Amino acid sequence: MRLLRKEEEKRREANRRGEVGVSSPEAMATSVTLEDIRAAQSRIKTEVIRTPLVLSDAASERAGLSVYLKLENLQRTGAFKVRGALSKVTSLTPEERRRGLISASSGNHGLGVAYASSRFDTRCIVVLPENANPHKVALLKKMGAEIISHGTTSDARQHKVEQLSQESGYVQVHPFADPILIAGQGTVGLEILEDLTDADEVYVPIGGGGLISGIAVAVKQQRPSTRVYGVEPERSNAMWEALRHQGPFALPRVETIADGLAARITERLNYALVRSYVDDIVLVKDADIIEATLFLLEQAKVLVEPSGAKGFAGLLANAKRRGKAVAVVSGGNITLKQIEALWPG
Incomplete structure (x- = not known):
């Protein structure tokens, strides 16, 4: 038993370093664990804001179910990153x-x-x-x-x-494909379940896939029945294409209003984690993202950039939504001038 445990530790370390011979999605999906995320939380908790999870009356009425907003737009630097x-x-x-x-x-x-x-x-x-x-x-x-x-x-x-x-x-410091960085992003998932232990759904914006990789591990390893949805723009859907091609796939071009989500390709680590832990990917149009951004600003009183509104846009686009749903508002770095440019007419 002791020998097997040592071999498992060696395998996990090899996964972390991306060594040749440890390349299957199943193996790479062990590179980030709930234990890693809790360790990251312990290291960073005095430096970050424990952002609120708020039941939004306006968002709930719009979606026809209870919608909770995880307000990472209130995080230091204005985003979860x-x-x-x-x-x-x-x-x-x-x-x-x-x-x-x-x-x-x-x-x-x-x-x-x-x-x-x-x-x-x-x-x-x-x-x-x-x-x-x-x-x-x-x-x-x-x-x-x-x-x-x-x-x-x-x-x-x-x-x-x-x-x-x-x-x-x-x-x-890779923007999304580092196990230690992913563990840090996963602390958002820990806080969601600490505040809403019976969450039925969690909607997470995807760019390269670091945030959803961490949140999905944190949520699924504690509450497997909670459905985790990734949300991508239709014309910036690197993760959706990776799942369709069974591996990272470079998009010929990326076009989206959500500049924070304009990733041309994901990486093998993020693909493996999403493949293992995420229930589905919801694709949304830029028009849906803009509508969600303006709705959250005007009706829910939440200042959010288009990238950060994508979780809520995905929730609205998902006809299968049900139960208590959490939309991660991932960022709010936007100016009044930029908001004005989004307004129709």
Whole structure:
């Protein structure tokens, strides 16, 4: 028994490092566990806000069932991403932190990494798309991040990060495909079930898949009967295509109003976790995302960016919805000018 336990520990460590020979989705799905997520929660709990889970009368009336909003738009930096960034940074050695951190981001992940870096007096470099959201760029500069603009797709930015890491020795903080980062994002799932132990459904926005990977593990390993739904834009549906092709699939192009969800491809780790723990993916149109954004702002009194409204948009689009439903409001980094541009007419 002791030998088997040691072999299991070796296998899990190999999964974490992505070593050759440990490549099946079933094996990779063991790379993040409930124990890992609870450990991340212990490391970061003094640095993050335990965001409220609110029963929304307006959203419930609109959906025809009880809708609870997990308000990560109230999180530090305005989005859930800081959880994963802090989970990663608190796992590093002092020597690794001294080398500096680098990440690819459309904005919110970079903000999370910049905040975590500032808490540990660590250099932070963020590779943004050339068409990055100006508001998020301004916030990153305010936090002291060094910004590099490169390309317009998520994979182009990631390639640039890998190149600079090799050249300068920076520590990479991947936006969604790192087990330690995923464990940090999974703390959202722990809090959901702590506050609503009988949740029937949880709707989670998907970009690259880090948030849903963590939440799905946290929820399903505690309450398997709770249905977990991922939500993607119809024209930025890398996870949906990965499930259809039985592995990561590069989209020919990405077009969506939700800039925080514009991932051209997911990674094998996220695909494996979603394949194992997520019940279904709901696809939504950009028009649905805009409608959900404006509804949450005007009727539910929640300031949310389009990426953050996608969970609620998916809930409304799911004809099979029932019971007590949670929509994760993943971010609120949006300006009044940007909101005005969304308004019809």
